[in-house]
Amino acid sequence: MTGTPVRLDLSSPSRGPRGKPPKHFVDLTPEQRIDAVTELGEKPFRAKQLATHYFTHLTNDPALMTDLPKATRDKLVEGLFPQLLTAHRTQTADKGTTVKTLWHLFDGAKVESVLMRYANRTTLCVSSQAGCGLACSFCATGQLGLTRNLSTAEIVEQVRAAARSLADGEVPGGPTRLSNVVFMGMGEPLANYKSVMETVRRLVAPAPDGLGMSARNVTVSTVGMVPAMDRLAKEGIPVTLALSLHAPDDELRSELVPVNTRWSVDEALDSAHRYFEVTGRRVSIEYALIRDINDHAWRADLLGEKLNARGRGWVHCNPIPLNPTPGSKWTASDPRVEQEFVARLRAHGIPTTIRDTRGSEIDGACGQLAAEEDE
Numbered sequence: 001m002t003g004t005p006v007r008l009d010l011s012s013p014s015r016g017p018r019g020k021p022p023k024h025f026v027d028l029t030p031e032q033r034i035d036a037v038t039e040l041g042e043k044p045f046r047a048k049q050l051a052t053h054y055f056t057h058l059t060n061d062p063a064l065m066t067d068l069p070k071a072t073r074d075k076l077v078e079g080l081f082p083q084l085l086t087a088h089r090t091q092t093a094d095k096g097t098t099v100k101t102l103w104h105l106f107d108g109a110k111v112e113s114v115l116m117r118y119a120n121r122t123t124l125c126v127s128s129q130a131g132c133g134l135a136c137s138f139c140a141t142g143q144l145g146l147t148r149n150l151s152t153a154e155i156v157e158q159v160r161a162a163a164r165s166l167a168d169g170e171v172p173g174g175p176t177r178l179s180n181v182v183f184m185g186m187g188e189p190l191a192n193y194k195s196v197m198e199t200v201r202r203l204v205a206p207a208p209d210g211l212g213m214s215a216r217n218v219t220v221s222t223v224g225m226v227p228a229m230d231r232l233a234k235e236g237i238p239v240t241l242a243l244s245l246h247a248p249d250d251e252l253r254s255e256l257v258p259v260n261t262r263w264s265v266d267e268a269l270d271s272a273h274r275y276f277e278v279t280g281r282r283v284s285i286e287y288a289l290i291r292d293i294n295d296h297a298w299r300a301d302l303l304g305e306k307l308n309a310r311g312r313g314w315v316h317c318n319p320i321p322l323n324p325t326p327g328s329k330w331t332a333s334d335p336r337v338e339q340e341f342v343a344r345l346r347a348h349g350i351p352t353t354i355r356d357t358r359g360s361e362i363d364g365a366c367g368q369l370a371a372e373e374d375e
């Protein structure tokens with residue numbers, strides 16, 4: 001047996017230490033899963049059977065684990081698969097192809113995830129924190145403050161639930177696979193680095209140890225936490241990195257994205273460029289277009305210049321019309337202004353695509369996830 005022995009609190013499997021979600025099979029490395037299974041008095045090979053059920057069949061329902069004796073599966077599931085997420089409400093839009101789920105966590109914390117089916121791909125937007133501590137002024141989650149980090153299993157469970165629902169044909173268009181995961185739900189993924197990185201490992205690990213997704217189809221979106229971006233570059237897992245810039249100048253960006261006072265526009269762009277150099281993955285620059293705030297032609301030019309100053313072909317831009325949040329004094333840019341902004345970036349040679357605002361009418365679009373209004 002290898003790895004650190006895992007101590008599981010079997011006396012109360014549904015609760016972990018105060019404030020911490022209970023340990024779940026998915027939190028464990030493959031070696032630790034073997035240890036956990038043997039600590040429960042079962043043969044090591046049961047760990048692989050459980051992993052196959054979870055990651056390949058996308059289930060944690062003992063009734064479906066028919067290759068294990070009944071008593072064994074009941075014991076293993078009770079000990080290793082505490083229920084972490086409870087779907088409290090789902091809302092759909094776009095003829096059922098956008099599905100937002102409000103999850104209640106074990107301690108009453110709430111997060112949302114949004115599933116979006118397109119013609120050629122299906123994307124899940126996951127939350128990595130309950131709330132967020134970064135207080136971006138235009139973002140609904142930012143107004144909540146941070147409740148807590150999610151555990152690896154709490155994030156992976158959002159993904160498994162979505163993949164299961166797609167496999168079951170619950171989303172119109174017939175059964176399909178989940179192709180993309182974006183960390184663009186609630187929270188700042190790089191502020192919960194360890195759990196997010198472990199989640200990424202579970203997503204890309206080949207079956208049966210993980211979901212076998214392609215790293216390029218996993219997008220980690222950040223406000224620009226430079227040391228964590230540099231660390232991510234060195235992980236050897238070339239996920240797509242998205243940098244939420246929203247302004248090319250420090251004066252405005254510090255107002256929109258307060259963490260800019262810690263890591264400036266230039267520092268964030270330098271780090272994003274290093275990410276490209278190390279991983280070969282083209283970085284996305286996110287830019288919510290806010291009417292008369294950051295949508296000026298000169299800002300498009302300044303952005304184009306700053307990106308080109310660092311090289312060519314390393315970046316593409318994703319402007320997104322602002323999704324107004326409740327009570328916000330801001331609104332989306334005029335479509336003509338938006339077109340001009342895009343044209344200017346393209347004139348600088350920057351590949352630019354407007355991001356869609358799927359789910360905005362169910363408050364399921366970028367920056368709208370709040371999950372506080374309950375009933």
Ligand code: SAH
Nearest residue numbers: 139184187188221222244286322323366367
């Ligand atoms: N904390 C991470 C990921 C969460 S949000 C980050 O900041 O990147 C995902 C994206 O939605 C980010 O680019 C964020 O800036 C953007 N966003 C936030 N509020 C928005 C809003 N009201 N309209 C449009 N995009 C928004």
